[in-house]
Amino acid sequence: MIKVGGSLVSDKCTDDHLDATAVRDYASLVADLVRTFPGRAVFVAGGGALGHGSVRDLDAADEFASLGLTNATFAVKWAWTTAFREAGIRAMPMQVAAICSERGDGIAADITVVRRLLAEGVLPVLSGDCVLTAAGGLRIFGSDHVPGMLIEDSLAPVRIVTLTDVPGILTGSSEDDPVLPWVDADDPAPAHKLVWEAAEWDTSGAMGGKLDALVAHAQRGAECVVTGGDRYAAGLRHMFAPIAEWPQAVPYTLIARATPPRDNSRVGGRG
């Protein structure tokens, strides 16, 4: 699963910005990946400005207040779908709110159509959405949580790669500081501390929430990677290689249960 963070293609300070050229650049990279590994990729679009814009200043008394998110993120999915089609691959947007809802013990999802799209080599295009809660209202179901609905035996093994505007979880106060190479999904406290310390200057906005979501996915068996997005990258095909074989020039934070295969990072062991 590849998630492109909204911050890479839009300015979250606005309510409706989406950079069509950036979308096209990333879509072209993902299209190459889908052509190379047909039926093995699922795309998750970050909500970006449109998503955030639709859920600002919600009326707390209205349990359906977040409904606008399903419309806003459909527009985001459609922009990506159009770009994927222009890049020459078949892609299809899927409204997560129609296939997911909350139960007492978590999210229940029916992924029949997603699974069939994959079998046909079509790229499913998902996004964050609002979902029906166990209590009958709606709540925000952010795009970092969406990959969780696809962690199941029929699709295993699952890798979730989140492209964002920082090169991973930073160990210091600037982007020049090294990236934390590994978060043990069974002991994420040290990484949490790092993110908390970073909160003051962190420009990625929601690394804490992202970390929580990815730790939960990793505990269910997924291998999660946070890395920087580069719309001008030569390619993304390394994403389907064992993580030990990823280019040394690509910093990342791996969030997983297994011991990380690459331990030559400058800050190895701090997690």
Added chain:
Amino acid sequence: MIKVGGSLVSDKCTDDHLDATAVRDYASLVADLVRTFPGRAVFVAGGGALGHGSVRDLDAADEFASLGLTNATFAVKWAWTTAFREAGIRAMPMQVAAICSERGDGIAADITVVRRLLAEGVLPVLSGDCVLTAAGGLRIFGSDHVPGMLIEDSLAPVRIVTLTDVPGILTGSSEDDPVLPWVDADDPAPAHKLVWEAAEWDTSGAMGGKLDALVAHAQRGAECVVTGGDRYAAGLRHMFAPIAEWPQAVPYTLIARATPPRDNSRVGGRG
């Protein structure tokens, strides 16, 4: 299930017309119904101009050519959803393409979220869409076919009321001619003949296709009604009454297996 035909709220000769005032009037009528019978109504929006506009002049060589329909009809659903919310009820759009796909033996659907919305008294807002075919392409799944996905034991008995721009299946060449009161779902040939004879002057466009779809639903146990839409109607509550109790002033064509309870029509027996 209540379907409001696209012809009632848009001009199908254009590619993008939607009459916001007409949508608001019908939404207000449906909202009254939902308040009176919470959790018992499902709304199906006809695609109208936006739907038709998105699938005109498709490239026959492109098996994903009808993809635009899922975006166009999402916009239609959102317009209705907004109007329902303004009319004071909770409603939620559901992308049919995400929960339905074609199998060798028909359409497979997962209606978990729809069922849960009903349980919470929320109005599910559906529409026609494109669906994945058994062969891996996409095909148009018109709004007259959508109610079929909800004919199942857990929701029985199901009544499907289609509001359109004619008062039912006409027995003659003008709207002043009587309406065929009943189509026997097990012997629809006489009604077919009528629709074929009418094709020359028929302004409702697709009564033949509508009839086929409703006959199929009736054969699966639904009680189907085609009747005229009136945005200024006093109310729609009769729709939840036994059909024998509907106002005499409301002409309709019943498509069902059972013998029709009302046989005082001027053209009774012709079907």
